[in-house]
Amino acid sequence: MIRRDALIRVIESLHAEIAALKANDAAALERATSDKLGHIEDLARLGNGPAGDDLRDLAEEANRLNETCRIYVNLMAANVRRRLQNLTGGVGPGYRRSAGIAAYA
Secondary structure (H helix, E strand, C coil): CCHHHHHHHHHHHHHHHHHHHHHCCHHHHHHHHHHHHHHHHHHHHCCCCCCCHHHHHHHHHHHHHHHHHHHHHHHHHHHHHHHHHHHHCCCCCCCCCCCCCCCCC
16 A cells, blocks of 8 residues: 555545534444544554655645544534533523622623
């Protein structure tokens, strides 16, 4: 396996992660994440060396896709937090009235 192939597999796994996040499919997300981590390990085993434009472009694409995954996860976490707060009647630490401090209109 060459580094280009390993990077392409990482990118494919990131696409699968995004699809699983969009579908809210935990099993598919677990598989895609496991695959991605395995491909990253394969890439690490191939070592470092000079990277041409093709490898840099693939690495940048992988980085962009990883950032997209991070954004999806953060949005999902915010939605869960909001739903839990709605269920429990909590409004979050930034909006609670502190004890002993009066609010003035």
